[in-house]
Amino acid sequence: MNLVTRSQLGWPASAAPSQTTTKGVKVHYEGAPVSTKLLTDHNACIAEWKAIRASHLANKTENYSDVAYNYAACPHGYLLEGRGLRKRTGANGNQSLNQAHYAIVGLVGSSGLTGPTDEMLSAIRDGIDLLRKNGAGSEIKGHRDGYATACPGGPLYAWVQKGAPRPTTSNEPKENDVAISDADAEKIAKKVLTLDGVIDNPNPATAKTNGYISLETAVRNIETVVRRLESAVAKLPKES
Structure with a gap:
């Protein structure tokens, strides 16, 4: 578990009120546009989480005592502490719903970044497991269960309805993966992801896993580059 305290x-x-037990955990999303920059810049994830807390503390209508959620999960697999353990959430819609379940928000939204990564889903599961060890019951629900809202959005809610399974991705090398040093993996990733600036904010770490570079990841990155290049070419002025 990658926990940011x-x-x-x-x-x-x-300063949130204490609560030692619940029926379980409810999963949320932001319900607003979220920048895709979060996919390639973990500092943007931290900034997003801090901005959510600042907006909640400034909300005089709801009068939050703290950020509403117990935890957040980012696309890079980090579990970000909010109210934390044994604290009543303020996110589920009303007092009785807040008393019934803790709350974890995935940093995805209604547009832009809408689909959770496997790393985010793993981080949400980390949070659920941590809360279960500290008083939460076995239920895993979406915010919309019991409250009229679109939250946690289609992709996250579909995952919740499946029982919120932990992704099966593994750090073990696959049959077609190629052994490679971290230094070489970083060079390859930078080349694939940037191509002289075609793609901004490269994240070399996403192309390597325990000394291996995934061919699936490399192909996916190259396909992204091709799409960007095709889009750029299409915008070039036509010859008369």
Whole structure:
């Protein structure tokens, strides 16, 4: 589990009311546009999480005591602490719903970044398991279960309805993966992802896993580059 604590975020202890048990956990999304920049820049994930807390604390109508969620999960697989353990959520819609379940939000939204990565789903499961060890029951539901809302969006809710299974991706090398050093993997990833600036904000770490580079990942990155190049060519002025 990759946990980013409140202390690491520069936040004081949560002022949210204590609650030691719930029926389980409800999964949320942001319900607003989320930038795809979060996919390639983990600092953007931290900034997004801090912005959510700031907006909640500034909301005089809801009068939140803290960021509404117990935890957030980012596309890179980090579990970001919010209210944390044994704290009542403020995210589920009303007092009785907040008392019934804790809350975890995936940093995806209604447009832009809408689909969770496998790493995000794993981080949500990390949060669920952590909360279960500290008083949460076995239920896993979406925000819309019991409250009239589109949250947590189609992709996340479909996953919840399947029982929120942990993704089966593994760090073990696959049959067609190629052994490669971390230094070489970073060079390859930068070349594939940037192509002299065609794609911004490269994230070389996504192309390597425990000393192996996934051919599936490489092909996916190359396909992205081709699409960007085709789009750029289509915008060039036509010869008369």
